[in-house]
Amino acid sequence: MEERIIRSARVLAPLSVVAVLVWLGMVVFVAPPERVQGVVQKILYVHVPCVLPAYLGFILTALGGLGFLLTRREQWDRLAHSGAEVGVVFCSLILLTGPIWAKPVWGHWWVWDLRLTSTLVLWFMYVAYLFLRAFVIGSDPARTLASVYGIVGTAAIPFVYYAVDLARGSTLHPSNPAREGLPGSMAATWIAGTLALLLVFAYLVARRLEIARLEAEALEHAVREPGI
Amino acid sequence: MSYVLAAYTLVLVTLALYALSLEQRRRQLRERLGGARHGPREFRG
Numbered sequence: 001m002e003e004r005i006i007r008s009a010r011v012l013a014p015l016s017v018v019a020v021l022v023w024l025g026m027v028v029f030v031a032p033p034e035r036v037q038g039v040v041q042k043i044l045y046v047h048v049p050c051v052l053p054a055y056l057g058f059i060l061t062a063l064g065g066l067g068f069l070l071t072r073r074e075q076w077d078r079l080a081h082s083g084a085e086v087g088v089v090f091c092s093l094i095l096l097t098g099p100i101w102a103k104p105v106w107g108h109w110w111v112w113d114l115r116l117t118s119t120l121v122l123w124f125m126y127v128a129y130l131f132l133r134a135f136v137i138g139s140d141p142a143r144t145l146a147s148v149y150g151i152v153g154t155a156a157i158p159f160v161y162y163a164v165d166l167a168r169g170s171t172l173h174p175s176n177p178a179r180e181g182l183p184g185s186m187a188a189t190w191i192a193g194t195l196a197l198l199l200v201f202a203y204l205v206a207r208r209l210e211i212a213r214l215e216a217e218a219l220e221h222a223v224r225e226p227g228i
Numbered sequence: 229m230s231y232v233l234a235a236y237t238l239v240l241v242t243l244a245l246y247a248l249s250l251e252q253r254r255r256q257l258r259e260r261l262g263g264a265r266h267g268p269r270e271f272r273g
Contacts, residue, residue: 214257
């Protein structure tokens with residue numbers, strides 16, 4: 001499976017570029033400026049599509065962790081690590097593009113409401129996971145600990161997703177777009193953005209996974225040849 | 229409009245730089261391992 005994911009990067013790279021160009025074209029030429037917010041609303045076509053890749057990255061971390069705990073095969077652990085890193089990149093983009101939209105619309109870069117705060121906590125959780133991975137390299141107990149951490153961490157995702165509902169009107173954050181139902185061209189642009197960023201996500205995971213495997217091979221060589 | 233440009237530039241530049249850094253790291257590792265497969269001396273260099 002690992003080999004197949006790594007090989008898919010060759011196809012995913014050109015597909016991602018094309019999908020991103022189509023998406024950007026739709027943002028500029030297809031999606032109309034929103035009535036109330038104006039052109040600033042177009043930021044949501046990049047902010048919202050970053051959400052699914054971030055969640056998927058963290059779900060991959062849990063699946064990889066589960067696979068490792070069940071099989072003790074390192075390739076699952078590498079998948080978990082790769083998912084977390086790419087997930088953190090997309091989660092960072094959510095946290096950075098959100099305030100850029102919020103400033104002109106809300107008048108504030110940041111408010112400490114449930115959705116924003118829980119997303120920030122989610123980001124910190126997976127940054128902590130990456131720190132854990134960076135400081136403890138290659139040992140089996142560390143992989144086990146990281147696997148359990150990765151599995152437990154996904155429990156935060158539904159909480160973040162439903163935070164708007166849980167806040168019961170006391171949040172400034174708009175409700176989840178799929179439930180609201182966007183009109184025609186806006187929905188198409190949003191879907192194009194989601195697909196484009198999912199392709200980019202898949203490409204980045206494939207590349208990161210290859211690096212993890214190459215690093216494991218390099219470590220193996222270093223152990224076999226101690227003078228290196 | 230400047231907010232929109234800032235958001236899209238941030239996302240595209242971040243993803244492009246991350247992808248490039250992965251490509252560079254991958255190339256370095258492949259070169260190192262390619263050398264190692266031909267013996268320890270090459271791997272060292």
